Amino acid sequence: VFKIGDFSRLGQVSVRMLRHYDQLGLLKPGHTDPWTGYRYYTIEQLARLNRIVAMNGLGLTLQQVGDLLARDDQLSVARLRGMLTLRRAEIEQELVEKQLQLAAVEARLRQIEQEGKPSPYEVVIKTVEPVTVASLRATAATIGEVGFFCERLYGSLYESLARVGITPQEPEITLYHTQEYRETDLDMETAVVIPADARPLRGEPDFTINRLPSIDTAATLVYQGPFHTLQFPILALLNWVADCGRIPDGPLRELHLSGRAHVDGVEQEAPVIELQLPVRMAEEAA
Amino acid sequence: VFKIGDFSRLGQVSVRMLRHYDQLGLLKPGHTDPWTGYRYYTIEQLARLNRIVAMNGLGLTLQQVGDLLARDDQLSVARLRGMLTLRRAEIEQELVEKQLQLAAVEARLRQIEQEGKPSPYEVVIKTVEPVTVASLRATAATIGEVGFFCERLYGSLYESLARVGITPQEPEITLYHTQEYRETDLDMETAVVIPADARPLRGEPDFTINRLPSIDTAATLVYQGPFHTLQFPILALLNWVADCGRIPDGPLRELHLSGRAHVDGVEQEAPVIELQLPVRMAEEAA
DNA sequence: TTGCTCCTCACGTCACGTGAGGTGGC
């Protein structure tokens, strides 16, 4: 018969935990002195202690271990199998997450090695809700004219909205339907959020009303600075996506979070812009 | 300027957490109304919020993120690199642990599939401290005579100990130096723990005094039952070890935890026995 | 006035470690 300290050394479990197992009813000492409260364990209890330690080592909670050991010392095969199968799925999930996290940390370290300084941008994975927008879509002839092109599109869009009596909300969203890098024939869409139930009050709209779909996994980046340096955060986003083993899975969205890009024909100096790029995991090369 | 609810939706961070970041000083609202306590955030703060979320997503603690963001908004390259390198090592460690855990869960599931019921034994990995023992080592001619053989060895051992005036302690430890399965010429050692400073008081001992080395990683199993069914727990232990991608790395030890195996020539009926097998990870097949 | 949002305070999670303050047995 062992005092708690001896039993602790024997089973390599801290005294604190033996008391905890006692309290949870997982492992009651063979005898407890009612006067002193001293716990006395028998050598036969070592097997049960080891069972607890082993199950817990598989990542089952003490609650689960308790359930499993509840009826005398017999394990219910069905329940045990169920719990282990569940646990296996959990661990596999955890492994995937850890691996993604490792990839992200390594991507960041590489980035620091290469550039000598940390990226000024932060990429965050999030989900994006669907929104209803009024939009105009057209093709810009060259990359140089994209700025003016969008300015004109937004201009006509607001004009048309006013004409048919729909109140635009925020933000503006520019979509880049051309996904690869190209210098000509860029398929652009300028959109502005409108109420989900908006209908033209008068006249025929010369824009389309549609619903931008939700994005389950969007790599997003918030940038503050002038439009003419937008290529830097866009490149950072694309690099990050590639570095983490993901690939783009839809048009890039550019949200103007600090209000309209142009007011009275004047471009905002340092607008806050959120880039949203739908992504999915790249297939592993087989 | 955003109220906390809007900013929460914008950054995909719960209101609770925005308040928490405020409290920790990680992200103070651009303005807090001193009368109502309302927090007001500016769109420019979204970048900082995303930085916090991104760093936290890498598994850094909020404390670490706070340290990194402490001086204005600038990241210290050296510290950032240090933290990420540390974090990478941590994640790699966690991955190894998860993979071992997964292997253990899968081994258990396979075991249930094959036998139709869970193993009555629990294998636990632990460390074993070195102990000083008096021992006799000899070779048993056949597997059938191991029982008698050990009984005689322990008998002479206790006799010799008494003769030279050393008090034996507990437990008895039988070591199996023959590691592969064989039916003849089994190299056995019977040992009993003695005080670390024990010296013969008189006469010449015909046993050896040595120190059993510590075991960093021992697969151990506690068994209660007669000696003649000891092969079952031994097989279970060996199978478990193989299933988890480990291999034996030293002689198997058999500890008699419930006192001497034989008292007055009579074998204990259901002794409690702990098996300890030193193991190491198997090299992956290249 | 009714919802809606915001506020603070505080408990619960989970498997532990680490005290404080006190007692029993050699």
Place this chain on the structure above:
DNA sequence: TTGCTCCTCACGTCACGTGAGGTGGC
């Protein structure tokens, strides 16, 4: 008497979720 062990009670960990109970603005 002095160490050593044991006892109970309770706080801290960490990033949150989830109330209770109350207030401000349209």
